Amino acid sequence: MKRALVTGITGQDGRYLSELLASKGYQVFGLIHGQANPKARMVMEENPGLELVEGDLRDLPSLIAAVEQVQPDEIYNLGAISFVQLSFKQAELTAEITGLGVLRMLEAVRIVGGTDNNPMRFYQASSSEMFGKVRETPQTEKTPFHPRSPYGVAKVFGHDTIVNYRESYDLHASSGILFNHESERRGLEFVTRKITNSLARIKLGLQEGISLGNLDSARDWGFAGDYVEAMWMMLQQESPDDYVIATGETHTIREFLEVAFRIAGYDSWESFVTHDSRFDRPAEVDLLLGDSSKARAKLGWKPKVNFEELVLRMYEADLAEETDQLKRGRR
Numbered sequence: 170m171k172r173a174l175v176t177g178i179t180g181q182d183g184r185y186l187s188e189l190l191a192s193k194g195y196q197v198f199g200l201i202h203g204q205a206n207p208k209a210r211m212v213m214e215e216n217p218g219l220e221l222v223e224g225d226l227r228d229l230p231s232l233i234a235a236v237e238q239v240q241p242d243e244i245y246n247l248g249a250i251s252f253v254q255l256s257f258k259q260a261e262l263t264a265e266i267t268g269l270g271v272l273r274m275l276e277a278v279r280i281v282g283g284t285d286n287n288p289m290r291f292y293q294a295s296s297s298e299m300f301g302k303v304r305e306t307p308q309t310e311k312t313p314f315h316p317r318s319p320y321g322v323a324k325v326f327g328h329d330t331i332v333n334y335r336e337s338y339d340l341h342a343s344s345g346i347l348f349n350h351e352s353e354r355r356g357l358e359f360v361t362r363k364i365t366n367s368l369a370r371i372k373l374g375l376q377e378g379i380s381l382g383n384l385d386s387a388r389d390w391g392f393a394g395d396y397v398e399a400m401w402m403m404l405q406q407e408s409p410d411d412y413v414i415a416t417g418e419t420h421t422i423r424e425f426l427e428v429a430f431r432i433a434g435y436d437s438w439e440s441f442v443t444h445d446s447r448f449d450r451p452a453e454v455d456l457l458l459g460d461s462s463k464a465r466a467k468l469g470w471k472p473k474v475n476f477e478e479l480v481l482r483m484y485e486a487d488l489a490e491e492t493d494q495l496k497r498g499r500r
């Protein structure tokens with residue numbers, strides 16, 4: 170039985186990945202920090218075979234102990250402060266966890282190691298946010314980085330550290346440069362889920378409108394369930410490498426609103442949306458569009474859920490959840 174250690178187990182990607190790995194027969198261990206972490210119960214219920222291990226990306230000794238205890242064949246480093254807007258307010262903490270956390274995990278692997286015949290394989294969740302003020306479109310593995318947020322800067326540090334450890338210590342360490350990926354498990358602070366959840370509440374008469382920031386930025390949005398498959402595929406390769414994971418389609422926030430409101434049965438969205446400058450960012454990433462040809466050719470990966478299907482499944486899940494809460498008198 171293969172063993173996998175996943176950091177960020179309670180996040181959207183951690184939850185999908187642990188289910189995928191369990192379905193492939195892995196024993197999955199999730200790194201978790203803090204006493205009585207409220208999300209621990211949720212992930213245990215979703216994946217009863219999951220084992221939780223104490224550890225904190227800010228604390229190397231705890232990571233060494235976790236890697237030593239689990240002796241994983243594969244490590245997936247998904248743990249991060251992942252909300253770009255928050256990273257402007259908590260820049261130091263973001264650098265600490267999203268950036269230095271990668272270095273600490275790699276150090277833990279280097280120190281504990283695997284056997285020569287069976288070295289531990291490492292996946293790093295790199296991000297399209299590293300492209301920031303994009304130098305070319307579409308973005309590929311070769312596009313230079315120009316991050317526009319403390320989060321993006323920290324991810325570039327993590328990405329470069331992966332390359333450095335691969336070259337210095339011959340580690341099997343790969344990075345997935347994942348473009349935005351969403352689902353009904355996305356946190357409510359991210360724009361897609363904020364829209365689908367608010368829309369469901371508008372439909373049920375629980376809310377009147379949505380306050381948003383910049384509607385003109387464009388994102389290459391895919392389905393998170395498809396993207397965790399790419400993570401696993403990367404670690405099954407003979408040699409480690411970096412891969413862009415994207416749909417190759419980009420849409421503005423306005424287009425997301427258009428599709429979502431149409432699905433919910435409205436002719437237009439404009440009268441429901443107001444601008445709130447609190448959601449504007451000090452520096453914006455205007456356009457992301459990924460070219461995932463390398464992943465498609467080498468890994469045989471491709472996305473299965475398209476843009477409209479993604480918006481539909483998110484809206485339907487929110488409508489079902491909000492309706493259920495309303496029936497139980499919780500709204």
Ligand code: G4F
Pocket residue numbers: 251252253254296297298347348349350358359360361363380381382383384386387388422448449450453454457
């Ligand atoms: O949904 P967002 O917060 O995602 P963002 O900033 O693109 O970051 C996500 O994708 C990255 C991959 O490129 C990940 F690395 C990262 O961890 C995260 O998953 O914002 C998307 C866009 C931005 O341009 C933002 O300015 O939506 C715009 N926006 C407009 N109004 C808003 C809002 N974003 C949020 N979160 N909330 C708003 O009210």
